[in-house]
Amino acid sequence: MGFFLQNIVNALQWGSFYALIALGYSMVYSVLMLFNFAHGDIFMAGAYIGFFVASALLGLNALGIVVMPGWLLFVLTVILAMMLTSLLGMLVERIAYRPLRGAPRASAALTGMMVGIILQTGNLALLGAKRRTFPALIPTVTFQIGEASVTNTRIMIVAISVVLMLALHFFVRKTKWGMAMRAMAYDFVVVPLMGVPINSIARLAFGLGSALAAVAGILFGIAYPVLEPYMGLLVGWKAFVAAILGGRGSVLGAAVAGFLLGFIEIFVAAVFPSTLRDLIAYSIILLILTFRPHGFFGEPYSARLRL
Amino acid sequence: MFRKLIVLLSLLALVSAGCGQAATTQQPTIKIGINAELTGDIPKVGEATKYAALMWLEDINAAGGLEVGGKKYKVELVIEDNESKAESAVAANTKLITQDEVLIIVGPQASKQAVPAGEVANNLQCPMISPWSTNPRTTLNRPWVFRACFLDPFQGPVIANFVTQEFGFKKAGVLYDVASDYPKGLAEYFKKAWEDLHGPGSVVAYESFTTKDRDFSAQLAKIIASGAEFIFTPQYYDEVPLILKQARELGWTKPIVGSDSWGSAELVNLAGELCYGLFFSTHYAAAGAKGATKAFIDRYNAKYGYVPDDVAALTWDSLLLVQKAIQDAGPLTGNLKEDRKRVRDALASIKDFEGITGKMTFTEDGDPIKAAVIVRINDRGEFEFYKHVSP
CATH class of the missing domain: 3.40.50.2300 (Response regulator)
Structure with a gap:
């Protein structure tokens, strides 16, 4: 029982990252109908930006210029990194996606990959292959719930993720901007004719997705404090799987699928030999997609006017 | 002209070779x-x-x-x-x-x-x-x-002997990267050596992951549940700090032991005080040498x-x-x-x-x-000589 509970705690944390990153893929997809393959690397960039912001703030703290408690440092780091990373996301949209809006979709997908490679190798050239340790902004406290070990950071990670997902869901469903995004998802030929600015909406989608990736990056840095330029590669691809599994363009679907992916990976490793983890986990995903090819919350293409 | 030059050069070479020989005959x-x-x-x-x-x-x-x-x-x-x-x-x-x-x-x-x-x-x-x-x-x-x-295979028995002598443990847990030659090989050598010492089934958890994995919580939870008394992980500084951190967060307080791949100053930079007091085997240790x-x-x-x-x-x-x-x-x-x-x-x-x-x-x-050297990472983060261990 304790073992089971412990794995649930582990899976919740691991799933949070997939879910947060998958949301970024979904946001962009719902507006532009294409996947931003640089998203995993924007997550990496977010982690590094968070690292530099946190180091700068810690430096100020150490010098006694601005003295802040750990939680305030953390909140400031998150907010600043979200802002900076969303700027990066918007820049990527402006440079790599907007000029190709009329181009074949394969070209736009390729652009994303190129941007991803540029971000990875640019980081490598700029900062070198040296690993960075994400500073522990909040001291970790471990406590027991029943037979499972839980830390304050784990609870924080899961809580922040869930709150952000709900906020995003609310934003897309209840606000004018969200409505514009959904309308754009419905038809991006007619909707702009009705006065909805497509460029602003695309920028918004990239900005929001990147801000979420920054939060994911910082939380990832706190949970797994070894940063390296290729850290976004594998996580990015797996989160992409979650985005597809959730249903292309569905915020709720991406979040649910992200957690599901975390649970499948952790429990497969917990029950079967861990060598077979990805083999079994992704066979399960393949099976799910065979029976639900549009994911959990996705609509068949034919239901859309655009395709 | 060209021919003359060649003749001259070969003459020079002969002379210098002769000189060299003369020198060696004087002093062997x-x-x-x-x-x-x-x-x-x-x-x-x-x-x-x-x-x-x-x-x-x-x-x-x-x-x-x-x-x-x-x-x-x-x-x-x-x-x-x-x-x-x-x-x-x-x-x-x-x-x-x-x-x-x-x-x-x-x-x-x-x-x-x-x-x-x-x-x-x-x-x-x-x-x-x-x-x-x-x-x-x-x-x-x-x-x-x-x-x-x-050689690489040699460290398996060394660690097995060291842990047996030092702690008297009987149940081992292993965590290694199945996609990388060195850790995989060493994990196998260690498993064999440990089972030779303590009988089949004494490696109670033998868990793996693949290169670039960052979350080891499922594997560590399994190792903890298996009742292992220590973890052997022949990994590099990329993974070791994460393994140490996650193990501690899961409530693990027993030893984690490594191999010579731990012997990088980066390990201490990245893991900080998490790695203090831990042991690994290597060729040589500068601190504490006699x-x-x-x-x-x-x-x-x-x-x-x-x-x-x-x-x-x-x-x-x-x-x-x-x-x-x-x-x-x-x-x-x-x-x-x-x-x-x-x-x-x-x-x-x-x-x-x-x-x-x-x-x-x-x-x-x-x-x-x-004999291999067992190094203890001391409380200043230095690799300190602890003892010699033979396989």
Whole structure:
């Protein structure tokens, strides 16, 4: 029982990252109908930006210029990194996606990959292959719930993720901007004719997705404090799987699928030999997609006017 | 005109060659080749090789030469750069053996260079000793090639013995990267050694992940649930800090033990106090060294301004082994082929040699049986000598 509970705690944390990153893929997809393959690397960039912001703030703290408690440092780091990373996301949209809006979709997908490679190798050239340790902004406290070990950071990670997902869901469903995004998802030929600015909406989608990736990056840095330029590669691809599994363009679907992916990976490793983890986990995903090819919350293409 | 120049040059060459011969007949010389990574990817390795070799030569010169069979020989080091490339290492070895006519070669250090260079030495029947190459293929089926360090498989039994003696544990957990050669191989060697000591089933958890994985919580939860008394993880500084952190967060307070892949200063930078007090096995430890090892470290440090690493220490030991082999082989005949054979035989039969990296006895395969060093990471984050352990 304790073992089971412990794995649930582990899976919740691991799933949070997939879910947060998958949301970024979904946001962009719902507006532009294409996947931003640089998203995993924007997550990496977010982690590094968070690292530099946190180091700068810690430096100020150490010098006694601005003295802040750990939680305030953390909140400031998150907010600043979200802002900076969303700027990066918007820049990527402006440079790599907007000029190709009329181009074949394969070209736009390729652009994303190129941007991803540029971000990875640019980081490598700029900062070198040296690993960075994400500073522990909040001291970790471990406590027991029943037979499972839980830390304050784990609870924080899961809580922040869930709150952000709900906020995003609310934003897309209840606000004018969200409505514009959904309308754009419905038809991006007619909707702009009705006065909805497509460029602003695309920028918004990239900005929001990147801000979420920054939060994911910082939380990832706190949970797994070894940063390296290729850290976004594998996580990015797996989160992409979650985005597809959730249903292309569905915020709720991406979040649910992200957690599901975390649970499948952790429990497969917990029950079967861990060598077979990805083999079994992704066979399960393949099976799910065979029976639900549009994911959990996705609509068949034919239901859309655009395709 | 051109022809004249050639005649002149060949005359000059003849004269200079004659001079060289005249010099050697006056004072008998032993030439030792050094094949080192002086430039390229790992110039620090080449530098340590050269520095250790020059320090050794200093001792020989101070003693007025090397005494072999009652006769004093002058020692000359022929240092060749292999540019950290396999093909250059082969070329350097060929040059040293055929052109410079060295008696024995020390180096190359890294397996990438030592494996192909060993092929040349073996074919041309010139003894060679690589101080630092741990790949089994360097010496495999090559009677003329030796090494001064232990091989990868060797650390499995060392760790198994150490943990058994030190803690008296009976149940082991292993966590390793299944997609990487070194950790996978070492995990298997360790499992076998542990089960030989404590019976089948005594490795209660044998968990793996793949390269670039960041979350090990499921594997660690399994290890904890299995009742393992310690975790052996032969990983690099990329994963070890994360494994230590996640294990602690899951409530693990028992020891985590590593192999020589832990021996990087980066590990301490990344893991911080999480790694203090933990043990791993390696070739050599600078902090806490005693006796001859300490004397070597202090002298090297005073001369070159930094604490020598394992390459320097193993090169030093290699040269002392070479010195002993040459002395044991004496008296030298002056026939290079015969002398090389004698030195090889002498090197192969060295027993209980007291090196600064431990006591060595050579096997017929050219690999030493030697004790490994167990290092404890102390509370200042230094790698401190803890004890010697034999397999």
